[in-house]
Amino acid sequence: MIEDIAYVHYRVSSLQKTAEFLRDFGLLEAGAVGNRHYWKAHGSSAFCYVAEEGQPSFVGIGFRAESVDALKALAEREGVPVVDSNAPGGHKSIRLVDPDGWEIEILAGGTPTAAVPAAREPMTINYGVTKNRIDAYQRLRVEPSEILRLGHLVLNVTDITKSLPWYQEKLGLLVSDEIYDDIHDRPFGAFCRLNRGETPVDHHSLGLFGIGKKGIHHASFEVQDFDSVQTGHYALDKKGWKHQFGIGRHVIGSQVFDYWRDPDGFRVEHFCDGDMLTSGPQPHRTNLTSPEAVHQWGPEVPQDFFD
Template sequence: MLIDDIEYVIFRHPDLSAVRQFMIDYGLLDVSQEGDSVYLRAYGDAPFSYVTTQGEAAFVGMGFRVASQEALAQLAARFGADIEDCRHPGGGKYFHTIDPDGRRLEFVFGAQRLQPVPCDGAPIAWNDAHAKNRLGRYQRPKYAPSHIQRLGHVAVFSPAPQQIIEWYGENLGMKPSELIHGDNETSVLAAFMHLNKGSEWTDHHTLAIVGAPAPGLEHASFECRDFDDVGMGHMVMQDKQYQHRWGIGRHFYGSQIFDYWTDPAGFHVEHYCDGDMVNEDTQTLRYPFGRDTLLQWGPAFPGI
């Protein structure tokens, strides 16, 4: 196992104050501002989950938490990169490289973990038709931004999706959970890639790769506490008159409850909960592209 998890996303924004406030209202927490870089964290133990630097708007790349010191050395040797002290909050050791589309990839080991932040209440206890689990108490979520637990996945555009899928598989050990194809199964249009963690359960996808004319970001996705947390976050963002993109609904690929928003520079971020889990015994599934596989329920995807 090389990669333990995805850890953070890296952006540039022309207005740091605006994007900082947007992401706090979206559900992240302040860490620090160091020079022209703003760091934000989730409620989990990651030192930070989001960093943006002053400049022309761009999705720069992403950072991964490496599984061991040996894995860090193995990956650095594979890319011909030098390991150095990590300059980000949490410290540790890291190196960086780029993927074939030019995205910056950072690999960190040994960063100091943070104490998780309490989330103002327990997750939902459901009373459904099959079991009553909330007895003698009421469901009263507090009006507040979503309580983001962690960065869950990143979806990127690539003009050469098949080659990028193979590159992440060969170099980072990622495996496709599900593939989307065109007229035939050899015409791969997109992939939902999970980490290779053997028998250990891991997210249905840590990286999604989608064919497009040019490289870019489709969205960065952050896991919320539960369904109510997605819904309450929607209300807060709506009340603050931020630009809503799509949701609330349930995805087909990965099964997540989703809700998408657009930041001040035009980048899309997703609130999600209740995603599928896979491991080495999970077979890769293949589906043709179509409206029916965009979602199980919810509003239509914008433009379709």
Template structure:
């Protein structure tokens, strides 16, 4: 059963919108204020991938895009939730659910898509066995960094199996990697992806971690390539922001990663070059050590 196409946005409350906007600008998003709320988009065709309202710092939830209006109606009916108009740029309709820990989870459809933003011109890479950039110099046109889209969200949950069943029953998510501690029976959590049939999707759209304490862990935003990620790293370092983890390449999902803590305590990640799976890719089990390990770069966690 498929139900969602992708993750669309994360929502927060922060005490200082101006400070948060400055961080998001430095992080590589295009920000704007709308009716007292802060919105930020990437270069892909979505009006926002992040939103914040003013108040005491808190994670307010996340949003997924339904594959069809029928999927939106089916998902809303599971919990008997009304479908309402969205009061945000792009309009559309949504059902606001609450997961087992009370986290608001929006399912949306019909948002009006803006035109994609122009990406900086990039030259091809020269590999040891494939020389693709001939007679040209490397140049970086446009912004120092450029977020494309929201790729995934990681949430700590009270009970992993309860939350896993809730998200899978409604959204048809597939497990890519299940992470265990000690023995395979001691499951900590799982990386889960959208089910788009033969179409390839990100290794994970949602990662649930059974920590026993529900809270926001981090949200990850895709950038165009390795150079863009490193330009972003340099910009954020010079801006004096708190670096959390990276730069490295994950064992699970293979993303090149770089984690930063924003001014109100929420961790955001830049990533590029992640694995792409489809329905036939199956699922795997991995020990906890692989979660914190990397192909290269520092071990640790965000």
């Protein structure tokens, strides 16, 4: 029913400053409608990031339904109208409100925008025992990562026992990994994937951390490969943007990750090489205090990663 996560929506203190950062982070401007400014990834998706000026805050999430018929069925079940979105892309849209009051928009249909120049092809890698590149050289430049898509969001939620069932029931999300608070002996969080049957999907499109107050932990954008994470890192570093955590490889989802702070302090992540799952695997449980809760390798986890 839900095909993918579509966009993240923020209020930011300065659209100009945010635009400077997003250019260096690797997103492309996709125009404005009213006070809302849109940015897109490489490819034909109309947008994946929305910002408007105001008191800095997270506003909501967009998901994409697999068809207009699927959207209509969901609208009927929820008793909400299907409307024409005025955002780029010409989608049909419905809006729901999650238990913390966030706007959850679901889009369908629309017309693909003209694809911007595609991101570079995957690299041909010479491994220790398998040599794939002969009589050819590896040459890369330090420049902003080419972002392919929004991959996932992780939200801080007021009550995990309310938020998790809501997303499971409304959007059909499946739990890939549950995080258990072994100190207080209660559920803490969950990393959830879309249910597309035998079609593989990202290990998580939405993560929920039950920290007792609402907010966004981070938004994560997929890039082509490890070199793109690295070259993107040095491009942001050269411009003086604030690094947060990385580069490392997560346990939950296995992604190679690199976290940055945008001008308002929101965490944004580049990732590559995440796990892909069908609807088959059952949830895996990780204890909150497990040394494997965050990463397999990488720098020491900074304390402000848990804010």
